[in-house]
Amino acid sequence: MAVAQFIPSSSSLTKRTTLYSSQLSQYLSSTHKPLLTLRRTNYAKICCSVTSNEVQAPVAKQSNDPIKKPECFGVFCLTYDLKAEEETSSWKKMINVSVSGAAGMIANHLLFKLASGEVFGPDQPIALKLLGSERSIQALEGRAWEQCDHAGVAMELEDSLFPLLREVSIGIDPYEVFQDAEWALLIGAKPRGPGMERAGLLDINGQIFAEQGKALNAVASRNVKVIVVGNPCNTNALICLKNAPDIPSKNFHALTRLDENRAKCQLALKAGVFYDKVSNMTIWGNHSTTQVPDFLNAKINGFQVKEVIRDTKWLEEEFTEKVQKRGGVLIQKWGRSSAASTAVSVVDAIRSLVTPTPEGDWFSTGVYTNGNPYGIAEDIVFSMPCRSKGDGDYELVKDVLMDDYLRSRIKKSEDELLAEKRCVAHLTGEGIAVCDLPGDTMLPGEM
Amino acid sequence: MAVAQFIPSSSSLTKRTTLYSSQLSQYLSSTHKPLLTLRRTNYAKICCSVTSNEVQAPVAKQSNDPIKKPECFGVFCLTYDLKAEEETSSWKKMINVSVSGAAGMIANHLLFKLASGEVFGPDQPIALKLLGSERSIQALEGRAWEQCDHAGVAMELEDSLFPLLREVSIGIDPYEVFQDAEWALLIGAKPRGPGMERAGLLDINGQIFAEQGKALNAVASRNVKVIVVGNPCNTNALICLKNAPDIPSKNFHALTRLDENRAKCQLALKAGVFYDKVSNMTIWGNHSTTQVPDFLNAKINGFQVKEVIRDTKWLEEEFTEKVQKRGGVLIQKWGRSSAASTAVSVVDAIRSLVTPTPEGDWFSTGVYTNGNPYGIAEDIVFSMPCRSKGDGDYELVKDVLMDDYLRSRIKKSEDELLAEKRCVAHLTGEGIAVCDLPGDTMLPGEM
Numbered sequence: 001m002a003v004a005q006f007i008p009s010s011s012s013l014t015k016r017t018t019l020y021s022s023q024l025s026q027y028l029s030s031t032h033k034p035l036l037t038l039r040r041t042n043y044a045k046i047c048c049s050v051t052s053n054e055v056q057a058p059v060a061k062q063s064n065d066p067i068k069k070p071e072c073f074g075v076f077c078l079t080y081d082l083k084a085e086e087e088t089s090s091w092k093k094m095i096n097v098s099v100s101g102a103a104g105m106i107a108n109h110l111l112f113k114l115a116s117g118e119v120f121g122p123d124q125p126i127a128l129k130l131l132g133s134e135r136s137i138q139a140l141e142g143r144a145w146e147q148c149d150h151a152g153v154a155m156e157l158e159d160s161l162f163p164l165l166r167e168v169s170i171g172i173d174p175y176e177v178f179q180d181a182e183w184a185l186l187i188g189a190k191p192r193g194p195g196m197e198r199a200g201l202l203d204i205n206g207q208i209f210a211e212q213g214k215a216l217n218a219v220a221s222r223n224v225k226v227i228v229v230g231n232p233c234n235t236n237a238l239i240c241l242k243n244a245p246d247i248p249s250k251n252f253h254a255l256t257r258l259d260e261n262r263a264k265c266q267l268a269l270k271a272g273v274f275y276d277k278v279s280n281m282t283i284w285g286n287h288s289t290t291q292v293p294d295f296l297n298a299k300i301n302g303f304q305v306k307e308v309i310r311d312t313k314w315l316e317e318e319f320t321e322k323v324q325k326r327g328g329v330l331i332q333k334w335g336r337s338s339a340a341s342t343a344v345s346v347v348d349a350i351r352s353l354v355t356p357t358p359e360g361d362w363f364s365t366g367v368y369t370n371g372n373p374y375g376i377a378e379d380i381v382f383s384m385p386c387r388s389k390g391d392g393d394y395e396l397v398k399d400v401l402m403d404d405y406l407r408s409r410i411k412k413s414e415d416e417l418l419a420e421k422r423c424v425a426h427l428t429g430e431g432i433a434v435c436d437l438p439g440d441t442m443l444p445g446e447m
Numbered sequence: 448m449a450v451a452q453f454i455p456s457s458s459s460l461t462k463r464t465t466l467y468s469s470q471l472s473q474y475l476s477s478t479h480k481p482l483l484t485l486r487r488t489n490y491a492k493i494c495c496s497v498t499s500n501e502v503q504a505p506v507a508k509q510s511n512d513p514i515k516k517p518e519c520f521g522v523f524c525l526t527y528d529l530k531a532e533e534e535t536s537s538w539k540k541m542i543n544v545s546v547s548g549a550a551g552m553i554a555n556h557l558l559f560k561l562a563s564g565e566v567f568g569p570d571q572p573i574a575l576k577l578l579g580s581e582r583s584i585q586a587l588e589g590r591a592w593e594q595c596d597h598a599g600v601a602m603e604l605e606d607s608l609f610p611l612l613r614e615v616s617i618g619i620d621p622y623e624v625f626q627d628a629e630w631a632l633l634i635g636a637k638p639r640g641p642g643m644e645r646a647g648l649l650d651i652n653g654q655i656f657a658e659q660g661k662a663l664n665a666v667a668s669r670n671v672k673v674i675v676v677g678n679p680c681n682t683n684a685l686i687c688l689k690n691a692p693d694i695p696s697k698n699f700h701a702l703t704r705l706d707e708n709r710a711k712c713q714l715a716l717k718a719g720v721f722y723d724k725v726s727n728m729t730i731w732g733n734h735s736t737t738q739v740p741d742f743l744n745a746k747i748n749g750f751q752v753k754e755v756i757r758d759t760k761w762l763e764e765e766f767t768e769k770v771q772k773r774g775g776v777l778i779q780k781w782g783r784s785s786a787a788s789t790a791v792s793v794v795d796a797i798r799s800l801v802t803p804t805p806e807g808d809w810f811s812t813g814v815y816t817n818g819n820p821y822g823i824a825e826d827i828v829f830s831m832p833c834r835s836k837g838d839g840d841y842e843l844v845k846d847v848l849m850d851d852y853l854r855s856r857i858k859k860s861e862d863e864l865l866a867e868k869r870c871v872a873h874l875t876g877e878g879i880a881v882c883d884l885p886g887d888t889m890l891p892g893e894m
């Protein structure tokens with residue numbers, strides 16, 4: 001597997017620590033070659049200590065701190081000059097990865113994958129910045145432990161001893177947590193409550209993503225890559241990018257990779273081949289039931305799907321539904337959400353951007369339509385076929401086939417996204433919202 | 448990271464499939480170079496189809512099948528001759544990994560790690576055989592879907608498209624699921640019910656592990672490596688190995704790696720160093736509150752712990768408790784079990800056996816005491832310091848320090864394990880059980 005070549009645009013490597021214990025002083029003075037350079041931090045208030053030793057003793061936050069930071073956690077309050085140590089001096093510069101919804105099930109899988117090195121490579125040290133939920137904010141009124149609903153996962157990350165994981169911090173203010181973020185993985189979103197209309201869901205989540213867009217615009221790396229997982233993810237991504245005018249709109253993604261993976265699996269099952277034989281799979285449009293898994297351009301063993309699966313009825317009538325219903329089957333039959341496979345698909349989505357796309361293949365991701373060659377409406381977030389050189393950026397694939405069936409399906413998803421856009425106009429700075437949404441198209445299992 | 452060099456002792460690579468669809472026949476006849484060799488399987492009854500196409504259509508099981516097999520799942524019912532394809536011809540022979548408790552939270556993390564290649568390496572194809580729980584057995588009375596409580600995780604594994612994962616099968620009979628197993632990861636165990644005495648827990652889980660030991664003895668690879676995670680894991684491992692006389696007792700492990708990892712983290716926190724600076728950490732004894740995290744032999748930056756942490760009171764009175772209580776803190780404070788970090792520690796335990804131990808270091812694992820150099824009672828499963836050449840085997844580390852404090856703590860854990868052994872004598876073939884267990888020593892959060 002090729003190693004990620006993506007070089008972050010801003011350095012996050014700082015030397016800092018909250019440590020000045022007597023034991024450590026003794027230790028440092030008793031060794032002739034101290035491996036660490038230590039200085040007092042100026043943002044050392046710690047909310048989530050789980051042990052009572054001096055490493056985590058609270059220190060007053062200096063009010064003249066020019067940059068707000070989330071609170072570090074436990075052993076991760078230590079950060080070293082990686083270049084000063086033999087075993088880490090060949091590593092890349094540390095990257096900052098911010099994750100919202102970090103106390104949830106998807107993040108519970110994803111954070112360990114990020115920390116293990118399997119996403120960004122074995123020489124890429126990583127800082128994880130966890131954004132707390134609204135529950136955390138409410139709990140701020142005095143209850144010290146509960147304010148840190150991400151402390152449990154941070155504690156498990158500590159116990160996992162991942163060598164590449166050099167920093168874990170937790171905060172509830174996106175303006176702190178997104179500081180210098182080079183990747184923002186936005187998983188957290190409000191689920192739909194009983195009786196809530198789709199417009200209500202768009203509004204309540206839209207507000208979260210508007211706020212997070214503003215925060216990214218203010219404090220994140222100027223080339224931050226944003227992957228929106230929280231649903232409705234396409235329109236959430238649109239709201240987010242509209243609120244972050246100083247960050248390239250191109251850098252915002254809505255996750256449709258799980259749909260792509262599921263579509264490949266269903267074609268493989270039908271054709272009787274292993275799933276690694278399916279390539280060039282596009283998910284077009286919205287991450288909803290109007291999504292279009294494209295069997296016209298997909299290939300099986302290099303052959304067009306229709307040459308291998310000669311059952312047009314199945315392709316046109318059953319295939320798409322099978323892809324959409326996977327999440328619902330999981331929930332209904334086994335009472336489990338697709339957390340693990342969603343996390344895998346986020347890993348796939350990141351890897352597709354930081355490793356060169358194999359010759360002749362492509363991947364799907366929901367991106368901003370700005371000069372697309374397919375005749376899709378501009379100024380929405382639409383899943384389309386993309387290729388990457390492995391630098392974190394991508395380009396649209398231009399030589400795809402279109403037929404009437406595909407075009408009509410794409411049009412339906414486009415119409416839906418345009419309606420969603422009108423419904424969140426108050427959040428994108430484009431006037432008064434008008435909600436004329438078509439029927440409910442949330443994917444089963446993703447309410 | 449070094450790549451696993453462990454070569455499995457028996458081949459599990461077979462060519463088989465349940466496929467003979469008309470589409471596939473058309474496909475194969477329409478291509479001049481078929482990549483797969485297909486033949487009908489003789490064990491093709493499938494219980495867990497989640498789609499309705501012909502790939503998963505039930506086929507009568509032949510009654511003269513000489514070897515019972517678990518049921519394959521979905522796309523994994525296809526198995527190929529890996530050597531016949533360009534991209535897989537350099538891969539190692541597929542290994543069979545059997546996992547019990549595969550519907551639980553620990554396995555939900557572990558299975559995806561196994562499938563991704565991060566455990567056994569990027570050129571090691573893998574077959575996962577999932578052992579269903581008693582709930583599955585009960586559900587066998589006619590309810591087709593519920594009988595497969597592992598089908599949900601199998602479906603998510605399908606959707607993850609792991610190239611190395613070539614087979615997933617599900618069964619409820621260990622004599623089927625352990626067939627040719629080269630690794631058996633025994634996670635499943637009964638939790639203690641309300642009012643259940645520890646002796647009752649030992650008995651009910653001991654019976655499960657006696658049965659699984661017999662099954663391993665009958666059908667697993669003659670050099671299978673067994674890692675027992677289900678608690679009480681030391682005595683479960685002893686029962687298992689006693690019921691598998693044809694498999695080397697040396698091959699059975701009780702997982703104490705999470706304790707080792709936690710101990711390293713706590714020493715790092717206290718010393719104010721990153722956890723990768725802590726080495727030579729031994730957990731002695733039972734995976735219970737009598738466990739002995741060894742600060743006499745552990746090192747920090749190559750120095751003895753006592754040279755770095757000059758707080759003997761903390762080391763003797765607080766350190767061990769901090770290690771033990773991590774799981775309890777997670778449960779009590781955040782309502783989460785340590786599933787993710789336990790799965791990471793299983794990965795660490797396997798990697799420690801399939802990669803050479805770094806020079807001068809060691810790892811902890813609960814193994815059969817047979818000629819140990821520490822004066823610990825023979826014929827129990829006791830966690831001790833071990834090294835490996837990376838061939839799946841290990842040797843005990845001999846040059847460790849002992850002092851009165853360490854010896855007295857080890858003695859207490861030894862006494863406990865000897866008492867547990869007397870309490871399961873009916874399951875190890877050593878006569879009538881006598882339960883004179885000391886007080887309750889289950890770890891918090893592991894009831």
